[in-house]
Amino acid sequence: MMATDIERLLAFDRQHLWHPYASMTQPPPANLVASALGTRIRLQDGTELIDAVSSWWCMVHGHNPPAVIAAIQEQAAQFAQVMFAGFTHRPAIELAEALLAVCPPSLNRVFYADTGSIAVECALKMAAQYQVAKGRPKRCRMATIRGGYHGDTTGAMAVSEPAGMHEIFHGIMVQHLFAPQPHCEFDQPWRDDDFAPMAELLRKHRDELAAVIVEPIFQGGNAMRFYHPEYLRQLRELCSELDILLILDEIATGFGRTGKFFAQEHAGIVPDIMCVSKALTGGTIALSAVLCSGEVADGISSGTPGQFMHGPTYMASPLACAAGCAALRLFKSYDWAANVRAMDVQLRRELAPCRELANVKAVRVLGATGVLELAKLPSYERVQEVVMATGVWIRPFDHWLYTMPPFITTPAEISRITAAMRMAAE
Ligand code: PMP
Numbered sequence: 001m002m003a004t005d006i007e008r009l010l011a012f013d014r015q016h017l018w019h020p021y022a023s024m025t026q027p028p029p030a031n032l033v034a035s036a037l038g039t040r041i042r043l044q045d046g047t048e049l050i051d052a053v054s055s056w057w058c059m060v061h062g063h064n065p066p067a068v069i070a071a072i073q074e075q076a077a078q079f080a081q082v083m084f085a086g087f088t089h090r091p092a093i094e095l096a097e098a099l100l101a102v103c104p105p106s107l108n109r110v111f112y113a114d115t116g117s118i119a120v121e122c123a124l125k126m127a128a129q130y131q132v133a134k135g136r137p138k139r140c141r142m143a144t145i146r147g148g149y150h151g152d153t154t155g156a157m158a159v160s161e162p163a164g165m166h167e168i169f170h171g172i173m174v175q176h177l178f179a180p181q182p183h184c185e186f187d188q189p190w191r192d193d194d195f196a197p198m199a200e201l202l203r204k205h206r207d208e209l210a211a212v213i214v215e216p217i218f219q220g221g222n223a224m225r226f227y228h229p230e231y232l233r234q235l236r237e238l239c240s241e242l243d244i245l246l247i248l249d250e251i252a253t254g255f256g257r258t259g260k261f262f263a264q265e266h267a268g269i270v271p272d273i274m275c276v277s278k279a280l281t282g283g284t285i286a287l288s289a290v291l292c293s294g295e296v297a298d299g300i301s302s303g304t305p306g307q308f309m310h311g312p313t314y315m316a317s318p319l320a321c322a323a324g325c326a327a328l329r330l331f332k333s334y335d336w337a338a339n340v341r342a343m344d345v346q347l348r349r350e351l352a353p354c355r356e357l358a359n360v361k362a363v364r365v366l367g368a369t370g371v372l373e374l375a376k377l378p379s380y381e382r383v384q385e386v387v388m389a390t391g392v393w394i395r396p397f398d399h400w401l402y403t404m405p406p407f408i409t410t411p412a413e414i415s416r417i418t419a420a421m422r423m424a425a426e
Helices: 001-016 064-078 090-102 115-131 167-172 196-208 227-242 294-302 318-330 335-354 382-388 411-425
Strands: 033-037 041-042 048-051 107-113 141-145 177-179 209-214 243-248 271-274 287-292 360-365 370-375 398-404
Touching: 001 243, 041 360, 041 370, 048 411, 064 177, 064 294, 090 107, 090 318, 090 398, 107 294, 115 243, 115 271, 115 287, 115 294, 141 196, 196 209, 196 227, 209 227, 227 370, 287 294, 335 370, 335 411, 370 411, 382 411, 398 411
Parallel strands: 141 177, 141 209, 209 243, 243 271
Antiparallel strands: 033 041, 041 048, 107 287, 271 287, 360 370, 370 398
16 A cells, blocks of 8 residues: 555544543554455555554554454355344354353353443343342342443443442442442462352342453453452352352453453352453454353343343344354464463563663563553653554553454464563563
């Protein structure tokens, strides 16, 4: 593409396109992408960048895995889309079969949606409708922990950190119940008092509560922090005792990111409802799924009106489900778990020295995720400078400079990523 074409496109973009979490009048720099393959994103001007954030945590197998792209193309040649009311299709069925094979056996009912946020909305609605069906309509509130992130739609925002990025929308959100953020970090010793505030909250409000929703182990978008598995074990136990449903949002953590296939496996627990998205299609195309137990599905179906009242237009998109089938198969084609273990070791080793930097308040690593918590975030301009100087795509936000690379990233590439992070943190 000619330099003048690139300039024209970028000028139009600046003028008319709203980017995520951005100003329309003072837009941050945007890079024009030409292609992407494996760990690399190529820009129109020929620059090649290592994608250190897996394009918002999705591309676990790297960009454009050929088998996934071929599956989308094959499906597109048959039919691209069909409504899921009154119809079903092989990609939806085979993806559900593949999901059931990797999910806890009790989660064997699958509701497809299109994005992570909508999966969360569906999960919250399932919990609420279940309680209505059980004759307990007053149980319509949710409990969660501070520092959570579950998406940007209104229902999902209402169970996310209230003082964070969504504070401005306080007036339009349902008021749910929040326990403090767990104190004990993943690899610190456990202290029983860490769970006490949540236990108190749940016991006090049990008659109002439909469900508890949390991100298991790794609180992402609003905390970038790993908490202790014992917290989840105690949460599971108490939810069962009080007959409150437990929803786990595995949208960011699912499919290997923390070293286990699902983060809940660190605690050895199983929720009643689970949300997955992002890496479900290898990050190639939007899709999410909510899995629930027979107890939840039968409860909803035996109540009034007997149907689960949700049905997105692009539910079970055939293209996305075909991508999902191929992406799940890819986990069997290489030793992703060994790669993630090796990344964990390398990220710890290479990020640990950043603790000496005045701007770095904490260094955290688990699986294929490395986080530097900063006193002050570098400006967009500074980040862009570092990106161009190092050829590594990083995208810090709030107080965090992090990497969540594709599982196929090589040790040499990881070293380039950690060097870029260090440069941006200085
Ligand atoms: N839940 C979690 C844990 C997430 O990390 C995200 C996205 N970062 C979402 C929900 C929302 O997903 P989406 O952006 O696809 O709506």
